[in-house]
Amino acid sequence: MTVAPPAPAQGPSLWMAAPALALFGLFAVVPLGGVLVLSFMSWDGLGDPVWAGADNWGRTLTDPVTLNAMRLTVIVTVVSWLFQAPVSLLLGVFMAGRQRYRAVLSVLYFLPLLFSAAAVAIAFRALLDPNFGLGPALGVPLLAQDWIGNPDLALWVVLFVIGWCFVPFHSLLYQGGVRQIPASLYEAALLDGAGRVQQFFHITLPQLKYTIITSSTLMIVGSLTYFDLIFVLTGGGPGNATRILPLDMYLTGFRSYDMGRASVIAVILVVVGLGVSLALNRLSGANRMESQMEGV
Amino acid sequence: MPARAARAARTAPNVVGGLAGWVWLAVIILPIYYIVVTSLRPTDDYYAENTLSWPSRPTLDAYGAVLANDFPRYFGNSVVVTAVSVVAILAVSLMAAYVVVRSRRRSASRLFQVFLLGIAIPIQATIVPVYYLIIQLGLYDTLWALILPSIAFAIPLSVLILTNFLRDVPGELFESMKVDGAGEWRTLWSLALPLTRPAVVTVGVYNALQVWNGFLFPLVLTQSAETRVLPLSLWAFQGEFSLDVPAVLAAVVLSVLPILAAYVIGRRQLVSGLTAGFGR
Numbered sequence: 001m002t003v004a005p006p007a008p009a010q011g012p013s014l015w016m017a018a019p020a021l022a023l024f025g026l027f028a029v030v031p032l033g034g035v036l037v038l039s040f041m042s043w044d045g046l047g048d049p050v051w052a053g054a055d056n057w058g059r060t061l062t063d064p065v066t067l068n069a070m071r072l073t074v075i076v077t078v079v080s081w082l083f084q085a086p087v088s089l090l091l092g093v094f095m096a097g098r099q100r101y102r103a104v105l106s107v108l109y110f111l112p113l114l115f116s117a118a119a120v121a122i123a124f125r126a127l128l129d130p131n132f133g134l135g136p137a138l139g140v141p142l143l144a145q146d147w148i149g150n151p152d153l154a155l156w157v158v159l160f161v162i163g164w165c166f167v168p169f170h171s172l173l174y175q176g177g178v179r180q181i182p183a184s185l186y187e188a189a190l191l192d193g194a195g196r197v198q199q200f201f202h203i204t205l206p207q208l209k210y211t212i213i214t215s216s217t218l219m220i221v222g223s224l225t226y227f228d229l230i231f232v233l234t235g236g237g238p239g240n241a242t243r244i245l246p247l248d249m250y251l252t253g254f255r256s257y258d259m260g261r262a263s264v265i266a267v268i269l270v271v272v273g274l275g276v277s278l279a280l281n282r283l284s285g286a287n288r289m290e291s292q293m294e295g296v
Numbered sequence: 297m298p299a300r301a302a303r304a305a306r307t308a309p310n311v312v313g314g315l316a317g318w319v320w321l322a323v324i325i326l327p328i329y330y331i332v333v334t335s336l337r338p339t340d341d342y343y344a345e346n347t348l349s350w351p352s353r354p355t356l357d358a359y360g361a362v363l364a365n366d367f368p369r370y371f372g373n374s375v376v377v378t379a380v381s382v383v384a385i386l387a388v389s390l391m392a393a394y395v396v397v398r399s400r401r402r403s404a405s406r407l408f409q410v411f412l413l414g415i416a417i418p419i420q421a422t423i424v425p426v427y428y429l430i431i432q433l434g435l436y437d438t439l440w441a442l443i444l445p446s447i448a449f450a451i452p453l454s455v456l457i458l459t460n461f462l463r464d465v466p467g468e469l470f471e472s473m474k475v476d477g478a479g480e481w482r483t484l485w486s487l488a489l490p491l492t493r494p495a496v497v498t499v500g501v502y503n504a505l506q507v508w509n510g511f512l513f514p515l516v517l518t519q520s521a522e523t524r525v526l527p528l529s530l531w532a533f534q535g536e537f538s539l540d541v542p543a544v545l546a547a548v549v550l551s552v553l554p555i556l557a558a559y560v561i562g563r564r565q566l567v568s569g570l571t572a573g574f575g576r
Contacts (some may be wrong), residue, residue, distance in 0.1 A: 010399060010400050010401055011395075011398040011399040011400050011401070011404075011480075012394060012395050012398050012399055012480040012484075013395075013480070014399065014401065014403060014404065014407070016391045016394060016395045016396040016480065016484075017391060017392040017396070017404075018429065019387075019388040019391065020388040020389055020391065020392035020411075020451050020455065021392070021394075021407065021410075021507075023444065023447050023448045023451060024410075024411065024414060024448050024451045024452065026429070026448065027426060027444055027447075027448030027449070028414055028417060028422065028448045028449055028451075028452075029410075029414070030425070030429070031422035031424075031425035031426045031429060032417055032421075032422055032425075033423070034424075034425030034429070034447065035421060035422055035424060035425050038424055038425060038428070038555065041459065043428075045427070049428075063441045067412065069324060087316065087320070090313055090316040091313075091316060091317060091320055093310070093313050094310060094313035094316060094317040096316075097310070097313075102317070105317055105321055107563065108321060108324060108325065109320065109321070109324060110563075111324060111328055112569065113505075114505075114552055114555045114556055115509075115548075115552055115561055116508070116509035116510075116511065116526070116527040116530070116552075117509065117511055117527070118509075118511050118527040118528070118530045118531050119527070119530055119551055119552060122530055122531070122534050122544060122545075122548055123327055123330070123545065123548055124327065125329050125534070126330075126334065126541050126544070127327055127330050132343060132347055132541070133347060134326075134330070134347070134348070136346075136347065137346050137347035137348040137349075138348070144547070149543055164323065164324070164327070166556070167320070168324075172567065178547065187507060195337060196310065213385070220419070221416075224418060225418045225419070225420050227420050227511075227512055228511035228512060228515075228527070231511075231515075232511075232531055232534075246421075249420070249421075249423075249424075250420075250423070250512075250516075253423075253424050254516060259424050259428075262326060262424050263424050263425075264421070266420075266421040266424060267421075269418060269420065269421045270417065270418065270421045273416065273418050273421070274416050277416045282481045290474045
């Protein structure tokens with residue numbers, strides 16, 4: 001690049017983008033590099049980080065707690081997709097209807113999105129209390145379990161509460177997607193004598209292909225970031241029954257003061273998250289962002 | 297707009313969808329109803345009455361207890377952090393988007409790609425280095441420790457949405473501003489900003505909700521009660537008042553009220569703001 005006078009034809013000075021670039025660089029790009037560096041260092045969070053080589057990596061990848069966290073993360077990712085995707089799709093199609101009562105229902109469906117994860121977790125902790133919660137109130141003994149204290153149940157509770165929080169958002173995406181499907185497709189199908197079920201499988205579902213990919217990407221990558229909800233709801237317990245990777249990272253770093261190993265887990269999260277995003281993005285083709293945006 | 301016609305073309309009622317719709321309504325409403333009735337119940341009655349019944353002696357005592365417990369300060373902290381963050385996010389993102397759209401330099405499009413990459417970074421994963429950085433900058437346990445990273449992580453998506461919107465503004469409008477002798481700053485202020493107002497509102501609402509409800513940054517980057525924000529205070533309340541469930545849930549209700557008010561007033565913007573933010 002040569003030193004050229006600021007020609008007016010070139011548009012605004014790049015300096016106008018400098019504040020955004022500086023903030024983003026300092027607090028997002030630098031930490032992203034930093035996490036890789038720290039994964040090779042030993043740091044207790046107070047003193048100065050010391051070089052530790054590949055030691056953290058070796059210890060983290062053989063740590064039964066972290067390995068269990070990986071297993072749980074895979075389970076959470078798969079099961080929450082299996083739960084959320086069909087429910088969101090069904091609700092989205094339902095919400096896309098223009099009947100008045102559906103509009104009212106849509107307003108109510110949206111409510112969970114207003115709560116912070118901490119608020120949701122606190123409410124469900126009280127609601128699931130075996131002695132004073134939902135079970136005794138409804139008089140259904142089956143519901144009066146120690147939902148959060150029982151290692152066999154806690155993970156399912158977490159999965160349900162995650163669904164409670166995120167299904168509204170995904171059904172909004174599907175609602176937008178369904179409303180974009182051209183009416184002519186349904187008219188043609190009707191003339192051909194296609195029933196409602198056939199219409200759903202031959203028109204609605206294929207037409208929603210990109211919405212499904214977008215929503216699924218968000219669900220899968222989101223599974224790698226569920227932290228606050230589980231942290232407040234179960235704290236990773238009982239035992240390590242709900243300690244998924246993001247939580248394992250936090251607890252390793254800020255409870256066991258082993259920032260090096262926490263950084264190793266962070267690097268794994270970044271790599272897996274980027275990998276999944278890119279893979280699914282390839283499925284959907286380029287520039288999905290822009291055309292998706294038009295629908296909302 | 298084709299949607300209305302799409303609906304008309306269908307004949308048989310959507311039984312499965314309808315069933316799912318009503319069941320889901322119960323799933324959503326029951327916990328919310330529970331939060332509200334419990335927050336209105338006297339603490340003594342919480343252990344005596346049926347949890348889901350309407351309180352026999354409804355009272356606002358729990359709210360009083362919460363408000364007497366420094367809640368206003370936490371609320372104030374949340375307001376400051378959210379307001380400063382959102383204003384800064386909008387200002388720097390709009391400026392960056394303006395450069396991306398209007399600059400002909402190749403570096404401007406490269407700049408855009410850097411921001412695009414940022415959308416895929418999960419915040420959680422960078423928390424350890426962010427913590428280190430905040431300590432080194434001497435900002436630990438200040439509100440700036442929450443504001444600065446919140447701005448940084450909101451920039452990529454905000455720039456993306458604003459850029460997409462700004463691209464739709466006809467180039468002739470910018471040219472005519474230039475002919476009139478307006479500089480870039482004036483063009484940005486009196487042309488780009490008014491024309492992109494819907495997108496600015498959407499981005500603002502989305503980010504306000506994110507920052508208001510954020511939990512990880514406050515948990516890691518602040519410590520004292522002076523810098524506590526609402527989501528963290530709820531968590532602390534739960535520890536302090538573990539036996540006073542009505543008070544804990546009253547705090548939950550109070551923390552949601554401002555957003556609920558915003559929802560009632562600007563539902564459309566909030567909904568579009570949330571779905572626009574799906575890149576998270």
